[in-house]
Amino acid sequence: MKIERLTKGLSLKRSVENGTQEQRDAVIGIISSVRKKGDSALHEWTRKFDGAELSELQVSSLEIDEAADSISSEMADVIKEAAENIRSFHTKQLRNSWMTTDGTGTLLGQKVTPLDSVGVYVPGGKAAYPSSVLMNVIPARTAGVKRIVMVTPPDRDGKLPAGVLAAAKIAGVDEIYKVGGAQAVAALAYGTETISPVDKIVGPGNIYVALAKREVFGDVDIDMIAGPSEIAILADETAIASEVAADLLSQAEHDERASSVLITTSAELAEGVSKEVEKQLSALPKEPIARSSIKDFGRIYVAETMEAAVEAVNDIAPEHLEVMTENPIELLGQIRHAGAIFLGRYSSEPVGDYFAGPNHVLPTNGTARFSSPLNVEDFQKKSSVIMYSKQAFGQNAAKIAAFARLEGLEAHARAIESRLGE
Template identity: 65%
Template sequence: MKIISKSDLVSLKRSVDQGTEAQRKSVQSIIEQVKLHGDRAVKEYTERFDKTALDSLQVTREEFEKAYEAMDGEFVEILQEAADNIRTFHEKQISHSWFDTSIDGTILGQKITPLDAVGVYVPGGTATYPSSVFMNVIPAQVAGVEKIVMVTPPGEDGKIPDGVLLAAHILGVENVYKVGGAQAIAALAYGTETISAVDKITGPGNVFVALAKREVFGDVDIDMIAGPSEITVLADDTALAPEIAADLLSQAEHDARSSSVLVTASEDLAEKVQTEVHHQLEDLPRADIARQSVEDYGMIIVCDTWDEAIETVNDIAPEHLEIITSDPFQHLGKIKHAGAIFLGPYSSEPVGDYFAGPNHVLPTNGTARFSSPLTVDDFVKKSSVISYSREALQTNADKIARFARLEGLEAHARAVESRKERWK
């Protein structure tokens, strides 16, 4: 993990993995085959890529029950408490329709309507992600989405990890299907005999999932194209090096392309954290991934002043930002760009990943400059409501017609004027 100064910092922005031309063509072909052949294509791709032949794509009630019985009772309680925390937080985000009546009788407003159907992609691979189930499903449920369809790749035994099924069971999600990759995204976007088409797809995945989401966007909505995970820690001399190192590695173990950065004005802290990171790597189970991450995308930035440190954080616009200082709230107002902000030594990033309540689906790769975490608002649409009164039309018709003619749209002008003449 390199120690550098602010002047030596080059952009931490990593190019989003656009995939190779061969990968893009492969994804396009998969999507077309699923559109044409539905379940048959999905099952063929599942057998080819996931090495399992499925008679049925849908998870059965018996499979849900077995997953519940297999899990430790204490863990079930932990998952339930986490779900409750996440739901409580997101319930505070609910927007309501509103209407405003003016003195002339005109009514203007906004109507909030939940999406009809949402698809949630839960990744598989080297880890199990019940937290992804919670973070994508709960805000959709709070928003009032009636149909939630979940897809996740099966193992070679044809099964879904117990933790993922348990999370879905806790939330009452019954439409769960054993399918992953680009074929899952295609099935959600266009539907098959078994899997219903949805209006929006959320959830992270590998490069093939990301490419497929790009391809279907426009036919359906998507949440974002997520990049590798990242953390920035802003710390002063009151912070403890072992804790900071552990937090940096908590993101480095995700992916070899994850980014872990410490920003500080203390050279002493920088050196202690550098030593501690390498020490903790020695017995980390995912050490190979984490080591590659800190070597390629990990750094410690030592700034000359605290203002420079704040400026550096805003330049990075990190997905996760921890502020571990003597008074972290003092600096909160100066932070302009961050997906999630963790204040104080007890607010380690995994607290937000799993349990506190805020969503862990966050903008990556500097996009916190202009985007936000996944929220309830991502699962509703907003319609403007306009009910002009007769009096308002008489007062404003000439202005509207003149505006229309300024843009060269005569039919617009006449549409308003015809009503003015009729309703004198």
């Protein structure tokens, strides 16, 4: 793993996921076909991309129950405990409506309302992601969303992973459909004969899913356009090289474009981690993916001071940040930009990915400078409440009318003055 001296202005931004013109055209064509042909288009694209001939798009209750029963009781307990941790954490994020009044009798406030329906995209293909089910569904359920729909691509036999279906049952999904890709996003956005449209689409996917989400945004809401995963580790001489290397590789195995970065004040640790990464790479089942990621997007930076190292972290604004220093809590106040912050030796990134409770759907590619993890508020909307009293209206009508005329909006002014004749 390449070691460099830290310089100012560090940035690890990769190209934004706009895709190629061919990919964008393909996505637009798929969306158009779903809008025109509905279920028949979903069947056609599922045959083409997933090799599955489906008799029914919706997963039956029997299929869900059989899948849930097929996993071991020990694994079911782990999923349930993780779900409870996630639910407990997100319950603390709930916000309530509020109202205020003044001496004139005017009432002002904010009404918080959960979304009616949400679609959750769960990636399929070569891997199964029960954790994505929990992280996307539970905040929506906690927010009070009435209808939660899950879509995920089937295998060639038309089946879904047992762990994914078990997690969906535990999390409380209302409807599950065997459809993936851009066609699933289109179905969620515009509806078909079988799938009713939703108000918001969340969940990660490949480039075609990301492009489809971007295309339908505005007709429905979306969570974010997520890029490849990334981790930054801030460490001093007290960190253990083998553990740092293992954590860097935990992200590198995700994707050839995943980014894994160590920023340290210890040249000795840098050398040790570089050797450990090479040693551990050879034993990984996903070595080709991880090795490509480390080669192209893996770096070790040696900083002169911890202040410079922290500033570099803020420049990067990483998705995941591990702080592996002697007193990590002391640095927390200095960290301004990171999706999730893991403090100390025993807070390895997978702790947050699967079990601790905070959401693992995080801003990537530097967007942690202005974005937050997926949370309960992403599944709620807020309405302003205004009830002006007669007294307050009389006191302020002339001011409001004058403001309207300042903007050249005479009808606005007359709407106010029409009430003054009383």
